Amino acid sequence: MKRVATVAALLALTLTLAGSASGAARHRSAPTKLTVWVGWSARELGAFKKLAAEYQKANPGVSLNVVGSINDDKIVAAIRAGTAPDVVSSFNSYDVGIYCGTGGWIDLTSLMKQSGISTSMFPATTNYYTQYGGKKCALPLLADTYGLYYNKALFKKAGISGPPKTIAELTADAKKLTIRNPDGSLKQVGIDPFIGFYENVPERWILPWGGTYTDSSGKAHLATDSAWTKWLTWQKKLIDWYGYKNLVKFQAGLGDEFSASNAFEVGKVAMNLDGEWRVAFIQAEHPTLDYGTAPMPAAAPGLYGSGYINGTIIGIPKNGKNTAQAWKFVKWVTTNTHALAEFSNAIKNVPSTTASTHSKELVPDAHFATFLKIFANPKSGTSPIEASGASYTNAVQNFATKWQAGTVKNLASGLASLDKQLDAQVKQAKGGGVP
């Protein structure tokens, strides 16, 4: 009796599953359905969907299903579980080492050759962060560069004429622009250097300080590259000037970064390290804000004008059913000058082919032009692409978080053990160790 019930239950289950599977098969005769995962949400997602609609109109054989708000954790999980979509895109390149290294995203080299797409179409930095281990498993889809946003109204009030260019100026301006409440807590902050706040991660701060990650043999050398020590010492000193606890409390009272209550947009921080997309956010949310953009202040005059570059990448997960159609779409969206320019205008990200950065279609914008310049600066760069993926920069970030909280007693020995940890991590990810 019970056995009969079990069999019946299993049968019922099988039937439901079969039903849904055959249901999917029946729709195959319709246009090829491509599922595209992207990180954008809200307004920016709308802009991407518009782009997708344009592609669909020109290619009636394809129907695109765009899913937004996807982050790297979800992408990695889906690839492992075998549930990845046809086309997948990530906001950043941190995990390219994993995507290429494990074969989770397919190598596009042969497809590119067939279609006559050469890597020379893309600027060098974007080429670097879309490959790993001799495999080209992603293409850039607009790029992000980071610079300094400053509130002109608050600058005027504090009697500062223009954006800081050196670290000394940055420190002085930050202090001048800081306002405290009677009880000592922070009401307005000049610049918040706290790692973990909004866009603050070490890799974006270190570039204008001239810090690098590895020596010529590929070993991590944060302890011996003096830029790291200088930056971390400066950062901690400024945090201590605000008061670590004051800063934490201040941050806890700020609005969400990607909402209209963003601390820079409402004038609670006078200067902020942020990506070029903020220009579009401000335009949409606070069009009357009186602000300017500039490169981050640099530790040496030769470094001024450089900045951190990263960008959205797009690729094709393995085991996809419609690789040919997926590639056609990826190719169009990453190399078509019109598509890139139009999308760049909509979400104010830097167009990612050399041709499109000069496109006549680009709407000129003084705020945005700063970032195009940073993008073209030869000293600009990105974070290392390693087999351990985001874990590499995460380890650096973890260290900086402990450092700023004051739990690292000796910076030199702390950085030395961080170097060891980074090297061990890469070795492990390459399969030399466990886990």
Place this chain on the structure above:
Amino acid sequence: MSPWLVGFSVFFGYPLVMSAYLSLNHYDLLSAPRWVGLANYRYLFTIDPQTWTAVKNTLWMIGVLVPLQVLGAFGLALMLARARTGVGIFRTIFYLPALAPPVAATLGFVFILNPATGPVNTILSHLGISGPLWFQDPGWAKPSLVMLGVWGVGNTMIIFLAAVLDVPRTLYESAQLDGAGPLQRLRYVTLPSISPVLLFAAVLGVIQGLQYFTQAYVAAGVASGQASQAADVTAVSLGYPLDSTLMYPVLLYQHGFTDFQMGYASAMAMFLFAVSFVVTLAIVLNSRRWVHSGAR
């Protein structure tokens, strides 16, 4: 029995054996498992600095939360048992938080204890006290989780209340005749009568403490919410702030389902299994009552 046996084998027996097997392998779900012997365990116990942080945090939570929950529930139950009016209302009030879904309760607490905009610090500052940073401070994050745990003590309280009310009145009366004061009556009548129930609650607390995940994971994620969202946030939110809420199950989840080190996560699982098994065994052996009362 047969469907249960099938289910049990598929959903319990098989994974247990597989867990042991995978713990001796390097496995990332993409390529076939690769035999590595005891290397995962060696890494777990001797190299990974996060292991002991997570173990210490978990033990801290068990050591502080369980006694406080038992004491709190017992105190409330005693007060309710003595109350003459409004028992139903009070009981409902104390029980309601236990019903709040853990994720919702955690979110509520992270907000209420927000150092800048939360009501608790606002009220404290009106009283001239500068409140702590709660979930934003490595020293206060676990105590904040303890407060959340004590708030949701309703289930235990109901059990204790039933037990306290079940103590025969005559026992109290005879104790009173013997000249025992209220404290002595508590010590010599109430406590011995309900000690099995207290023990049960403590044991359950320890078992739940070993799997403490949701509150720690959600609190860390939400409290670190000011962190960058364009980049990978796990670096900041895991155990935020500064690994203070990094519980063993959270670390296991991170290794297994964010890093996809399935072999390594299995090794972690086997260690958890060993600890839980010892705890369970100790309980089963010490209270044969549960196993044999029904055998008759």
Place this chain on the structure above:
Amino acid sequence: MSAVGVAVPFVRRRPPARVRRKRMLVAIANHSLLIAASIAFLAPFVFIALTALMTNDQALSPNLWPHPFAWHNFIDVFTKAPLWRWTFNTFEYAVLATLGVVLSSVPVAYALARLRWRGRNLAFIVVLIALMLPPQVTVVPLYVMWAKFHPFGFNFIGTLWPVIIPNWFGDAFSIFLLRQFFLTIPEEYMDAARVDGCGEVRILVTVVSRLAKPAIAAVALFSFLYTFNDFFLPLLYSGEQPHNWVLSIGLSEFRSLHQVQWNLTMAATLLVMAPVIVLFFLAQRAFVEGVTLTGVKG
């Protein structure tokens, strides 16, 4: 309890005034403590509700009282996030799992309590072990199993089925609870039915289920609550598919994913708490009886 109260004849003398005054003071002290504790227990709900009614800007200030009351927050949360979809998923999980737990656990518990068969004690010990082991112990291989299992090309990862299906094969806690309750049912009832020629299945359906109603209700209630509140397993299996999220996952990601402030987050929090609290007021007695049952029988 009340029966005892009535049965004890009230023959005690009226205590002297001094004792009465002391009792009175104790009672007042006790009630003051109770009231203080009640305020502490209720305060979080009150603050959550107040914040849920604040405007964006106000939620970012330390003000305590909403000004003005933003009732539309409760409409806005539905447009900001697919709350209905998550509610549907949550109920789908909770209802199907509860049904499975009850239907599968009752026979097993009956067999463990009332049928004589070889290995019964061993089976019970296994249930106890399963009851006490953290779910994290078996979670990795289970995930691998579901990830590698693709009948007819159907992917289980990303759906809620991997968390629903196991419930149809018995749940250790429910089996344990039901078994303990079945043991308290006098054997005579079953014997009488057996004499009447009933099979064990019939006894289970007609006699035992009826007598064990409170225990079955408790098991259903707990199972529903557990699954309604569950976070870990749904996160594991459907974490990457937002349209298959349950409320608890949606809520945990609500603030960062939808770029909202605390006011809407608290409104959503309140809405997620509501169904369970409503259920509690509808079935208060079953709740209290059920909770007591777990404690006393355990």
